[in-house]
Amino acid sequence: MAEIVLGIGSSHSPQVSSPSDIWPLHVERDKIYLGPEFQEREREIASTIQDQLKPEVWQRKYEACQAAIARLNDAIAEANPDILVVVGDDQEELFWDDSKPAFALFWGTELKDLPHPLEELHPSLRPVIWAWHTTDEIDYYPVQDDLAKYIISEMMWEGFDVSQSKTQHEGRSLGHAFTFVKRRLMPKKDIPMVPVFVNCFFQPNQPTPARCYEFGQALRRVIESWQSDKRVAIIGSGGLSHFKVDERLDELVIRGLKNKDPDILKSIPRDKLEGASGEILNWIVAAGALEHLNIDYLEYVSGYRSPAGTGVGMTFAIWR
Structure with missing residues (x-):
């Protein structure tokens, strides 16, 4: 059976x-x-x-x-997983208005x-695009297609009607939630990926925190039932609060993560997950899948960057 040996959570903001x-x-x-809300x-x-x-x-x-990024790199190198299951969101990169699934692989x-x-x-993105995307030649990301399939x-039997995609449409690029993982968390190694897409941004089918946690639990059961000796790392990419920093929300999420408290994570108010803060759902999926492991390292940086309290x-x- 496959084994989940490591969990990683990382913000991927520029x-x-x-x-x-x-x-x-x-x-x-x-x-x-x-817009006008900034002023x-x-x-x-501003005074606070x-x-x-x-x-x-x-x-x-x-x-x-x-x-912190260096610590995550070291953890991945030490665990040396065979496969990365990356839970991230698509921001109209692969999925446009023709299809925005709640969950997809x-x-x-x-x-x-x-x-x-x-x-x-x-x-603002030109000096840091290296951390997200290629700028000259196409970069290829191998997918562990047998595990993805x-x-x-199996998620269908778990009660999750997961959308599938097998073809990358012309002109559409893999999103930064996934490319960041390769470019910053494992730049010296090309580990096959299973991309798991969560609709963190777009109404009306943004999944609830409770549904995301349960999805993560089912994801673990399925991975561990796979007839393989592969060692798997699960990565939640994105978050936490942004573009408006909400330290109270972030503290609540972190308390739920550290205490392995599904009641906290499943009951986070949905209206708090507006815009980019919806990426917290990726962490909640990861937490559900990693509830058998413990967080032994967590770094939080309140990245205020303007008098309006914007930032990340x-x-x-x-998790190990």
């Missing part, structure tokens, strides 16, 4: 890989995303977070993120990361 002098550039995207929030909370916006504080936080033999030319990117089939609750964890 801020994670951005030197601190790049952080102000991300604020321009925040203003576009939030409203600035009036309400001034200490978070000092250059020396940003530099310490940037260094903390790089140290890809079971072709490979996925492609298409070049993202620098001139087409927002200025098995998971799709950058979080990194290891």
